[in-house]
Amino acid sequence: MVRGKSKLAVKDLAAEALTGLLQRPTRSLLTMLGTVIGTASLVAILGFTATSAGQISARFSVLTATEVTVVDAAAKTRTVDPILSFPADSDAKARALNGVVEAGRYWKVALPQGVQVSARALPGPRDVRNLDVHAVSPGALRAARTPVVSGVLLDEFHERGERVALLGAAAAAQLGITRLDSQPAVFIGGEAYTVIGIIGSPQRLPQLGLGVVIPTTTALGRHGPPSPDDPARMLIETELGSAQVVAGQVPTALRPDAPNTLSAAAPADPKSLRDSVTADVDSLLILLAGLALVIGAVGIANTTLVSVMERSAEIGLRRALGARRRHIAAQFITESAALGLIGGIVGASLGVLTVVAVALVQDWTAVINPAAVYPAPLIGALVGLLAGSYPAIRAASIEPVAALRG
Template sequence: MTVDDMFATERVRPPSRWNRLTSRLARRRHTGIAVRDLLDEAVAGVAARPGRFALTTLGTVVGIAALVTTIGLGQTASGQISERFDAATATRVVVEPMERPSRGGEVQAMVLPSDSEQRVLRLAGVESAGLYTRVDIGDETIRSVPIVDPSAPPMTALPVVAASAGLFDAMQVSVSAGRVFDSGHDERADDIAVVGKYAAERLGINRVDTQPALFIGERPFTVVGIIDTVSGRADLQDSVIIPHSTAQREFDISAPAAVEIRTQLGAAHQVGKQAGVAINPNDPALVQVSAPPSPSALRAGVTTDINALFLALGVVALLIGAVGIAAVTLLSVAERTSEIGLRRAVGATRRSIAGQFLCESVIVGVLGGLIGSAVAVLSIVAVSAVRDWTPLLDMRIALAAPLIGAAVGAIAGAYPAWRAAAVEPIDALRG
């Protein structure tokens, strides 16, 4: 029985596509279907259902677009790190003494020299530096004059900090009232103090034009300023700050506890390497230097974090697209069972049947990759324009998107293609 006889029995006129198909299969009954014919049939199968094809491709488009956009925005954002990250953190270097055990079992501690501030100011890239030391006042109390609340007990919880004048510039301090002390006050060891805004609230001091005073034990200090904001050492807002030389005279502090350094943007990493040698050239290992990472390392870290965070979203979107391709291809196999049986009856091999459906899935994946890559590039450019960034994208990723889509389509279409190849001609035509 010929193909035309079968269609005549079922009283269905065979379409022209069947004539082409059966003639090709008849000529290649033993040699198998050619690659060109296989692609023709795959394209025809995809184009026969444009609505379903569009919805199936959409999943791949979303997945590829999410993947490429994620990587592109990560590269673009990392390119702005040197301009966008916190300048105060990126320019701060802290030098502190470090202890280590000696050969005899005793702890060897390095003492920062009193001229540490002048030593680091000689380094290239340093804009300002200052000394910082917490002062131990023991059981002595702190009270303000005039006393706001006579019934309130004296304060012992307020910390006292000894600072050089350069610390305020290094910490980028701003004041809400008055001023900070300068190097002249420090050299003369004047009995003055600057208080943080939270310490001022506890002491009942809200203005300095009346020359308020406070007592640390029996020692009077004139308050000349109230700190509003500070970058780096938030404890200054809760502290009473006095000149370093005054603390040496009144509280017998021997050496500064730390040197705060503010550098030019991008110089902190290099200054951190040199500060230990500048302060203690005989044994720099006894100096602990805390410096931010280099901008290049920070940029690489941000890129890695962004990619790791959003790459998972792109992979999930790709998986959803792959599941959509697999589901629609399976549905197509079920709907085209009679066609598959007819092709098998006229000589098509299992390999050619599987190849056709696999090609259809790959075509969907490739088109989804192309469209998704284009959407991703447009998205990166749009976001960069809104944020006033310079768009960055490795073009190899955009060019690889169709290949990724093809791989996703091949993987998603493997099982439906196997199911199609397993259809038996007799069962298909009988059904």
């Protein structure tokens, strides 16, 4: 009598695999834990990257992406009779460009050697300090977002050559000046400048908060142009998205006769900046997620191998009743793949919930790309499939006689 070919339907294979998993539910849950952690980490990392991208770009864009700096590029080439490449009306010309919010010039005043800055709050004596003096136009103060602690900022009226000054909060503290009603004055060399305001640290030019600020016209008239080693600059605040265009136009707008004397620097692309900030962190976290998946694969392989050893009698009986090697291998591979698939589904769900929870706490808008979630169960199943391959081969190689005898 010839025995017919043994067959194993897909329905029967799934039922056998499910029965094998449910026989030891606690072990099955612990086995898939590594896959759950790995897939959850992977989904959460990709979700956090997409969610935080907008937040990082927005924070960089507040200052960096709206700032253009123009430098007097010809200053170092003038060894005799140095002049200022910026025209007198450069602030107004820059503000006339589309996309410009504020613009102004600034530079460090080149004081002769031995000239010191002192201050006096009537009726007290002078207090001599080694402070830097900066020439700053009103537009530059506004573009730098300069906070006022006391008094007022410089304005266009003071650009007529007025001998007035602002004191940075740090410089004022060194000089013991906290009030303006005592008629304080700073002396640059032997010339007195009335202090009309005390400023905090500007958001864009923090060095101004450490020294003395005077009008640009006053600085040019009394101290000459800046040193070629530290040339004049223009600070331009732009609307979001306009920095690159403004940087390309401003040299020609200010000096149509010689645009090469000015060099404009635009900020880096916020997307590139964001990517450079997050790339290293993402790589590390993805590596950790991959490590968790490897640990999960090892756990599945170990548990499946132990299951094969424990069920050798069952395997031998099935082989004796007609089950082929491929049927035994298919059952154990299916069990391992099912563990990985379920772990991937659970892990993907936990990853999505984690991203949403963190976004709610941080008051962000959660951004989750479906392409980062849908493959997670398949990744888990693939991990389980690979992990169960060796135990399945071991199970298929068990001889019925030896298994039943043992």
